[in-house]
Every structure is written in structure tokens, then in C-alpha cells.
Amino acid sequence: MTILVTGGAGFIGSNFVFHMLEHHPSDKIVCVDKLTYAGNLSTLRSVMENPAFRFVRADICDRTAICRLFEEEKPDIVVNFAAESHVDRSIEDPGIFLTTNILGTQVLMDACRKYGITRYHQVSTDEVYGDLPLDRPDLFFTEETPIHTSSPYSSSKAGADLLVLAYHRTYGLPVTISRCSNNYGPYHFPEKLIPLMIINALADKPLPVYGEGLNVRDWLYVEDHCRAIDLIIHEGRVGEVYNVGGHNEMRNIDIVKLICEKLGKPESLITHVADRKGHDMRYAIDPTKIHNELGWLPETKFADGIQKTIDWYLANRDWWEEIISGEYQSYYEKMYGERDPLPVG
Numbered sequence: 516m517t518i519l520v521t522g523g524a525g526f527i528g529s530n531f532v533f534h535m536l537e538h539h540p541s542d543k544i545v546c547v548d549k550l551t552y553a554g555n556l557s558t559l560r561s562v563m564e565n566p567a568f569r570f571v572r573a574d575i576c577d578r579t580a581i582c583r584l585f586e587e588e589k590p591d592i593v594v595n596f597a598a599e600s601h602v603d604r605s606i607e608d609p610g611i612f613l614t615t616n617i618l619g620t621q622v623l624m625d626a627c628r629k630y631g632i633t634r635y636h637q638v639s640t641d642e643v644y645g646d647l648p649l650d651r652p653d654l655f656f657t658e659e660t661p662i663h664t665s666s667p668y669s670s671s672k673a674g675a676d677l678l679v680l681a682y683h684r685t686y687g688l689p690v691t692i693s694r695c696s697n698n699y700g701p702y703h704f705p706e707k708l709i710p711l712m713i714i715n716a717l718a719d720k721p722l723p724v725y726g727e728g729l730n731v732r733d734w735l736y737v738e739d740h741c742r743a744i745d746l747i748i749h750e751g752r753v754g755e756v757y758n759v760g761g762h763n764e765m766r767n768i769d770i771v772k773l774i775c776e777k778l779g780k781p782e783s784l785i786t787h788v789a790d791r792k793g794h795d796m797r798y799a800i801d802p803t804k805i806h807n808e809l810g811w812l813p814e815t816k817f818a819d820g821i822q823k824t825i826d827w828y829l830a831n832r833d834w835w836e837e838i839i840s841g842e843y844q845s846y847y848e849k850m851y852g853e854r855d856p857l858p859v860g
């Protein structure tokens with residue numbers, strides 16, 4: 516079987532490539548990635564020489580390049596991770612989010628229709644459901660929760676999900692969608708909360724918490740997400756959406772304090788800064804469907820996962836030091852330099 520993985524030089528896509536090469540050694544994994552600021556070839560260094568792996572640099576919006584690749588590789592399954600993924604960047608500049616996340620998805624599915632596949636899988640997000648109030652801990656996102664987005668990022672992901680379901684109903688394309696909560700683990704790009712806080716804390720730099728830091732996210736170790744997608748593409752029902760999450764809700768401020776504690780850094784590094792516009796309060800996934808239908812359960816407890824993640828960032832300084840020494844510096848200055856610190860207390 517040949518599996519085409521888009522966005523495989525990014526955080527979750529690369530972890531998925533590693534997972535598939537390890538657990539399905541007789542399959543061929545073809546990774547297509549544009550190598551945007553978020554894609555890193557050094558991430559894939561360990562598998563580049565693997566005969567079961569091929570890397571192709573291409574944009575999923577480039578119809579000619581994608582069709583050529585389908586002609587060459589004739590993939591059986593396509594798993595689409597490729598996306599612009601950072602909410603803050605989508606607030607600054609929404610355009611590329613609509614292009615990559617919606618039109619890129621269309622190009623991939625058109626190629627799937629033209630050349631034939633057994634499964635197209637769309638990697639989506641819990642953010643398509645909008646947010647939940649902090650004072651209703653009894654509420655969770657199910658697959659039936661209406662789509663109700665907040666940011667240009669989540670709107671573009673929701674638009675893609677609707678298009679995927681439309682291609683199933685209209686053209687009979689064999690699709691599945693997973694909507695996962697916040698991932699963390701190795702190769703997480705430094706712009707995101709957990710790696711940003713680890714890297715800043717190591718340098719004794721301020722830890723910029725948006726607003727009061729009371730927003731809640733439902734954290735899942737990346738390998739658990741990869742296992743869920745592996746199960747869905749092989750055993751999931753065509754045309755279905757599966758929520759993926761591990762009932763591990765945490766407030767941002769508590770995560771940042773935990774990182775300080777683990778690194779032996781003072782909490783005085785924490786700086787409350789201007790809030791994200793339209794900031795979602797709480798995400799919380801109900802994973803009953805994937806558990807009942809496919810037997811999936813998360814395996815990594817947060818206490819273990821965060822320790823493994825911190826250890827990985829300590830052991831892989833070369834990976835992130837190279838990233839933060841480049842274009843990332845001007846990004847950081849633009850996003851955080853102008854952000855007013857908020858009064859403490």
C-alpha cells in the first residue's frame with residue numbers, strides 16, 4: 516500500500532510518518548510538503564534514506580505538481596496534514612489560511628477523484644466547534660456539535676471539513692475526518708504554547724501568557740493522535756467524523772507554571788500580555804465514538820508526556836535553535852514586541 520502524507524515535515528505529520536514507517540513497514544510512505552516556515556527537512560533526517568520513504572517538495576495547491584505525483588505514486592490512501600496551523604498568524608494574515616487549508620484540500624480531493632484512492636483522510640481540529648464556557652464543565656464537543664468557528668484559522672479548517680463531506684456526498688469520495696484536540700510532543704514548532712514556554716524559560720526570557728491564562732485546552736500526546744489516525748484510515752467508517760481527545764483539560768497558566776517547576780525556573784518569568792483577539796475559552800473533546808467503534812484510548816498520561824516533551828527539547832537544542840535563529844526572530848518581535856504587558860494580580 517502507498518500512503519501519501521501531506522504536511523509531513525511539520526509537527527504532527529512528521530510524527531505520523533515515523534509512526535507509519537515503524538508500524539506498517541511493508542507500506543510505502545510518500546511525504547509531500549511545501550516546506551513553509553513550519554516545515555523542516557531536518558525533522559525527517561532519520562528517515563530520508565529509508566527505502567520505504569520518499570519526500571517530495573510541493574505545494575498542495577499546485578494542481579500540476581499534485582497530479583504528477585499521483586501519476587507517479589498511485590497512492591491508495593491520502594492523509595492531509597498540510598495546513599497553515601497557527602491561530603495568531605491567521606489573525607494577522609488570513610489569506611494564506613483560506614488558500615492552503617481550503618483550496619489545497621480541494622486540489623488533493625480532485626486528484627483523488629481523478630486517479631482513484633481507497634481513502635482520503637482529512638486531519639481537522641476541535642476548533643471547528645468553537646469554544647465552551649468555563650462555568651459548564653459538563654459540556655463537551657461531540658461529532659454532532661454544530662460548527663461554530665472563532666478565528667480565520669478555525670473557519671478555514673471548518674470550510675475544508677464541509678468540502679470534504681460534500682465530496683463524499685456528491686461524488687462518493689471515500690473520506691474520513693478526525694477532529695483532534697491540542698497536541699504536544701517532539702518537533703512542535705516553537706511558536707506554539709508549550710514549546711515557546713520551554714524555550715523561553717530555558718533562556719530566562721519572559722513567558723508571555725495571554726490575558727489571565729485561564730483558557731482551557733484539552734492536551735493529547737502526539738503519538739496518541741497518530742495512533743488514532745492510523746486506526747481511522749484502516750478501520751474507520753467512510754463518510755464519518757471522529758473526535759480525538761483524552762479528557763486532559765488544563766488551564767494555560769497551570770501548564771506554564773508546571774514548565775517553570777520542571778525546569779527549575781522562577782514563576783516571576785511569567786508575564787501576562789494582551790489577550791488573543793476572539794480567544795476561545797475552553798476546548799473539551801468527547802472521544803466516546805472513536806473509543807466505542809475503534810477501541811482507541813490515549814496511552815500517554817500528561818505527567819509522562821510533558822516530561823518526555825521537555826526532555827526532548829533539552830536533548831534536541833540543535834533542532835529548535837536553528838529555527839529560532841532565523842525568520843522566527845522577526846515573527847517573535849512582531850507578535851510579542853508590541854504586546855503590552857498587563858498589570859499583575
Ligand code: NAD
Pocket residue numbers: 521522523524525526527528547548549550551552553554555573574575576595596597598599600601615619638639640641672694695696697698699704
Ligand atoms: P505544522 O504547522 O507544524 O505543520 C504544517 C506542515 O504543512 C508544515 O510542514 C508545512 O510546511 C506544511 N504545509 C503548509 N502549507 C502547505 C502547502 N500549501 N502545501 C504543502 N505543505 C504545506 O502543523 P501541525 O501542528 O503539525 O498540524 C498538522 C495538521 O493537524 C493541521 O491540519 C492542523 O490543522 C491539524 N491539527 C493540529 C493540532 C495541533 O495541536 N497542532 C490539533 C488538531 C489538528
Ligand code: DAU
Pocket residue numbers: 600601602603639640641642695696697698706707708709711723724725726728730731732767791798
Ligand atoms: O485545538 C487544536 C488546535 O490547537 C489546533 O487546531 C491548532 O493548529 C493548534 O495551533 C492549537 O491551537 P491553540 O490556539 O489552542 O494553540 P496555541 O499553542 O497557539 O495556544 C494554546 C493556548 O495558549 C491558547 O489559549 C493561547 C495561549 N497562548 C499561546 C501562545 C503561543 C499564550 O497564552 N501565550 C502564547 O505565547
